[in-house]
Amino acid sequence: MSLEKVIFGFFVLLAATLNLGFFIGDLSDPRLHNVYELFAAVVVNLIATVLKFGDRTQIGAVHLATSLVADLQLIAAALVWAYATQIAAPGLSAQETASVVSLSGGALLANLVAVVLLVVETVSFHRR
C-alpha cells in the first residue's frame, strides 16, 4: 500500500461525494443545497486536479481532463452563485439555484468518470 495512492484515491472520491452531496435534492430549492458543500467541492476538486499533475500515462491524461472539466463546471457554479447573491436581487431565486445545481451536476458527471477511471486502473493493476 502506498500512501500516495491512498491520498490520490481519497481526494478523487471525496471530490465526487461532495459534489453529489451538493447536487442531490430538488433542483430549484435553495434550502436543499448548502453553499458550504459547494465550497468544499470546489476546494477538494482543485486539490484533486493538482494531484493529477505530471502523470504522463494515457489514463493519467484522461484523469487530468476529467478534473479540469469538473473544476470548470464547479467554478462556473460558484460564479453564478456569487452573481445571484451579490449582484442580482438579494436571495437565491429558484431559477438561479437550478442553474447553480445543474452546473454542479455536470461536474458530478466528470467526477463520476474520474471514479470509474480510478476503479478501472485499480482493477487492471491487479490483473497484471
Added chain:
Amino acid sequence: MAGTSEQPWHDVIRGREPRRRSRRRTGFAGAAETSPTVFLILRRMRAPLILLITIFAISTLGLTVIPGRDAAGQPYRMGFFDAFYVMSYTATTIGYGEIPHAFTGAQRLWVMGTIYLSVVGWAYAIGSLLTLLQDRGFRQALALQRFTRTVSRLREPFLLIAGYGQTGQLLGRALDALGRRFVVLDTSAERVDALDVDSYHADVPGLAGDAGSPRMIGVAGLEHPYCEGVLALTDNDEVNLVVTMTAALIRPSIPVIARTVSPVIEHRMQAFGSPTVVNPFDRFGDHLRLALRAPASYQLLSWLAGGPGAEQPEPARPPTAGRWIVCGYGRFGRELTEDLSAEGVDVTIVDLDPDADPGHSIVVGDASDPAVMARAHPERAVGFVAGTDNDTTNLSLIAAARRINSELFIAARQNRPSSAPLFAAVDVDQLLVPTEMVAREIYAQLSTPLLWRFLQDMPARGNDWAVHIVDRLQLHCGRRLGSVWKITMTRREAPALWPSVTTGDARLGDLMRSPHDRDEPLPAVPLLLQHGDETILGPGDDVTLAPDDQLLVAGDPPARRYLLDTMTNPAVAEYVLHDRSVPSGWLWQRVTGRVPR
C-alpha cells in the same frame, strides 16, 4: 591511410538530395524523445500548489464561520463571496481593509493568522518554482528540448559533429565559411556554450551530452532525413568508435569520418561499413615518407593542400641516407618508426621503457637528460624526431639536439595550440599539429573531394610526374597558387560546351585556350578528370570531354572567369574549341548564316 568512402561525399558536395529512406524503427528514436519539461514543473509544483489551495480554503471557510457584527451592531456572518474577496487581497498582501463591516476581535485574530499562513504558502510556492528553474536537471531538460526542436526543424542538409574540441572548432569555422550547416554534440558544456560566442553565419545547435551514447547521437539528428554525414572528432578513440558504430548501424547509407590515433581502433572502425578514418600520426608518417621518397610529390601535396594563395613551398629535402633518432616511443613514435623503417631508414629510439621495441636500436632513458641524449649520438644522425606528448619536452629536445648537430632535419609534434609561436620560433623542418592535421584532412575531403582524390592518388605517379606538374603549375600560375576548383560537364553548368561534349569533339587542350587569343593558353592546369568511375590524373591535351565529366582545375582567378565564359557563351565556346568566329547576336547569326552548334 585506410580505405576511403568518397562516393557518398560526392553526393553531398553535388548537393544531391539526401536519399529519404523509409524510417526504420530502431527503438532508439522512441527512447530519444525527451520528457516534456512542463510535466516536470507540474510534478514538482504539486505540493506547494496543494498547500496554497488548502491555506486559501481554510482561511475563507474560517471567515464565513466566525461571527461578526454589522454597522448597527447586529450579528452578521460573512458570505463566501465577501470572505474570498477579503482573503484574496489579504493573502496577496494588498490589504484594502475590513470589508464589508469593521471586523470583530475574533475576526481580526483569524485574519492575522491567515496573513502569516498565506505568506508562508506563497513563499514556499515561489521558492519551489525558483529552485526548479535553477535546478540542473531541469535546465538540462530544457536545453535538450530546445536542441531537439531546433534539430528537427532543420530543413537543409547538415553534418553531425561529435566532439567540439580544437579540431571540431577549426573544422566548424571552415565549414561555416563554406556555408555548410552542422550540429554539435560535446561532453563539455563550456565548449557548447562557446558556440553562442563564436561568430558563425548560421545558427549552430549544440548539445552538451555524452557523445558516446547512441541515444544522444540520435537526439543530435542521426535519423534526421537531412543528416548528410557524421564526423567523430572527440579526443577519445573509444567514443569515436561508438559514434562510428552507431552511425553505421542506424544509418548505413550516410558517410562517416572518424578521427583516431590508434591503429587497433581504426581496424575496429573499418569493421562497420566503410568510414573514412583519419589518423593524424599515420598521415604525418605518410607525409614524411613521401617527403623522403618523392620530394616533389610532397612539395605538390603541401602546395595544393595549403589552399588558395599558398606560396610554392621550398622543396624540403629530408636526408634519405643516414640514421634518424626518434624521441618518445608512444603511438606517434611507433607510427613514425614504422614508416621510417619501411623506407629503409635506420632508426634509434629514445624512450623510458626498455622493452619498447626489440626490433630497433634503443636508448633507454629520459631524452632530456644530456647523458641519454649523448648515447643516441645526434652528431652521427641526420634526422631527429621530437615526438613526446609534452610540448616543453619536445622544445627542449629540439634545442639540445640542435646544439650537438645543427645540420639535423627536425620533425616535431606540437600538442597544444598555445605552443604554436614557440614551435614557429624554433623553425622546425616538419611540424605535426594533430588537431590541425585532422581538421585540414577532413576539410579537404568535404570541400573539394576531387582535390582530395587527386592528393590520394598522386603519390603513386612518382616523383618525376610530380616535378612535371609542379613545373606546369609554376609556368602557368606563377609561384602563388590561385585557386583550385571543379567544373562539371553538364547542360546546366556548361551550356555552351554541351553540344560539343555530347558529340565528343571537345578536346581538353582546346578548352584550356584563352578566349582572347586561341593560341594563348589559359593560366590554369587541369589536375584531374573524373570520367564515370575512372580518374585521370594530369589529363593530357588530347583527352576528349564526355557528358558528366568532372574536371579539377588549378589556376589564377582570371582563368576561372575565362573558363566560365567559355562554358556559358556559345560564341566564345565556338571560337575556343573549333576556331570558328560566330556572331553572338541572333540577327547577325541569321544574316551571316554562321550559327553555333
